Amino acid sequence: MTQDSLYEQAAETYGPALDRLARAYELDPEARRDLLQEIHFQLWSSFAYFDQRCSLRTWVYRVAHNIATGHVIRQSRLREKLVTIENIETIPGSDHIELAASRSQALERVSTLIQRLKPIDRQIIVSYLEDMDANSIGEITGLSPANVAMKIHRIKNILKRWFGEANRGEGKTDDSKTGAENSGEGGLHAN
Amino acid sequence: MPTDFPMNDPQNLWKNQPTEAFKMSAEQLRHKSQQRQNRARFEAVKSIIAGFAVCAFFAFAFTRTHEWIPRLGWAVLSLWGIYLAYQAYKWIWPARVSPDAAFNTTFQAYKNELEKQRDYVQHIWKRAGLTFCFLGIAIAVMPMVIKTFVAPHLLLNWLPVAVLLAVWFAVFLPTRRRRQQKLQQEIEELRTFERGSQA
Numbered sequence: 001m002t003q004d005s006l007y008e009q010a011a012e013t014y015g016p017a018l019d020r021l022a023r024a025y026e027l028d029p030e031a032r033r034d035l036l037q038e039i040h041f042q043l044w045s046s047f048a049y050f051d052q053r054c055s056l057r058t059w060v061y062r063v064a065h066n067i068a069t070g071h072v073i074r075q076s077r078l079r080e081k082l083v084t085i086e087n088i089e090t091i092p093g094s095d096h097i098e099l100a101a102s103r104s105q106a107l108e109r110v111s112t113l114i115q116r117l118k119p120i121d122r123q124i125i126v127s128y129l130e131d132m133d134a135n136s137i138g139e140i141t142g143l144s145p146a147n148v149a150m151k152i153h154r155i156k157n158i159l160k161r162w163f164g165e166a167n168r169g170e171g172k173t174d175d176s177k178t179g180a181e182n183s184g185e186g187g188l189h190a191n
Numbered sequence: 192m193p194t195d196f197p198m199n200d201p202q203n204l205w206k207n208q209p210t211e212a213f214k215m216s217a218e219q220l221r222h223k224s225q226q227r228q229n230r231a232r233f234e235a236v237k238s239i240i241a242g243f244a245v246c247a248f249f250a251f252a253f254t255r256t257h258e259w260i261p262r263l264g265w266a267v268l269s270l271w272g273i274y275l276a277y278q279a280y281k282w283i284w285p286a287r288v289s290p291d292a293a294f295n296t297t298f299q300a301y302k303n304e305l306e307k308q309r310d311y312v313q314h315i316w317k318r319a320g321l322t323f324c325f326l327g328i329a330i331a332v333m334p335m336v337i338k339t340f341v342a343p344h345l346l347l348n349w350l351p352v353a354v355l356l357a358v359w360f361a362v363f364l365p366t367r368r369r370r371q372q373k374l375q376q377e378i379e380e381l382r383t384f385e386r387g388s389q390a
Contacts, residue, residue, distance in 0.1 A: 004217050011214040019210040036213055044220045066300040073304050080373060107208055110201055120381075123297050129205035142296025147387075159201045 006047040006056070011040065014060045017130055018043075021061075024114045024126045025068040035071055039064045054139065061127070061140045069119040082118045085125070085154045109162060124151045235283040242276025245269075249327075264331025271323035278318050302381050309374040312367055 001009075011018075018039055026032040046063050054062075073079055114125055120141065127137040134148040141148065215223070249269035256262050295303065316322070332349075339345040 004220075007217075007220070015212065015214060016210040019213060020205065020208065023208075037215070040213065040215050041220060041223050044215070045224070062295070062297055062300075065297040066295065069297065069301050070304055073301075073308065076308075076370070103204065106201075106204055110205060119301050120298060120384075129202050131202055131206065140297055142298040 003044065003047040003050075006050055007040075007044040010043060010047075010056060010060050014057070018060070018064055020130070021064050021068060021126055023111065024122060025071055027111070027115060035068060038071075039067050042067050058136070058139050065119075065123045065126075065140065069123070072119055072122075081116075083116055084118055085121045085151055085158065088113070088116065089154050089158055110159075113158065113162070121151065124148060125155050128152050128155055231283065235279055238279030238283055239276045242272050242274075242279055244272070245275060246272025248272070258334060260334050261331045264327050264329070264333070267323060267327035267330060271320050271327055274320040274323055278320065282318070298381070298385070302378065302385075305374055305378050305381070309371060309378065312371045312374065315367065 019036060022032050022036040022039065026035045043060060043063050046059070050056075050059060072082075110129070114122055117125060120143075123141055124137055124143075127140060132140075134145040134152060137143075137148045137152075138145040143151075246269050249265045249272060253262055253265035253269060256265060311318075335345075336349075339349070
């Protein structure tokens, strides 16, 4: 396959995922558009070297995350404020979050969480949200599957706390929800 | 509140957010590649010309001076201009796109990027050839400084320059050290995490 056809295939298959990935790294719409363009350009450039040693998906996500991480690293003031998943997990009071009133608010909340994270943790949470398992994430990041699984466990706990709290609030207004949903326990995907 | 509100499924929420259809045509990609090469070459040429301009300026000062000590200073500063041009060629001249972005795992790429930044901060003095620059200035102004020993009031002429230089040093050196320390700390954290991951 040629460089162009590989890019065509990647953009076709992973286009929406790349857009979401850019959202995880840049809030400003204009800067995000530039970042997305840069990811697409670098992806096309990288296909000149694609030797099928890894899957197309792994290749695409590696390039995309690496370019986006470079974008974050260059903003040194912003970078210094980023925290790890472990830090967020231990922030007191982070489980007392007000109920998000709409889908967009809930999405904003997830985005806020992602934007606070250091690149490696950000890569893991984005991959997790894209429904990847620990092995696939390990292949992209280079971390051991056990390490990734541990991080995912923490991510799930944080999301459960944030969204579980919201579910309890929602339960007050909507009694049709099941107990499992209201506890926030069963609703999260388990990979 | 809608009943299908996906608060209990962040993955579903994330994957179903509205996205923009974005794709670049082969023509756009080649145009961008060409544009980027041209821009990088222009930047490099601009910096090289600036280096040679610095060299020519101090070479001119060299020819206009007859005392040997200041002449030596202007000569060092003139060489500094050539050094600047060489550094611009070495670091800015466009190379082929590195495939590292895909061959390295994201963890490795992140660590490499931090190390690159740390090395840049660490070697900024050397890359800018600031040793040449300050040495040249010091030699060039030495006779004038010696004159102030017999006429101390001449020192007042140097006061603004000395103050500016002192302020620059007071800001540049601690900022550089702080940036370097923060980067090093982050690199160490990654190394510790990497070791823990392998264990």
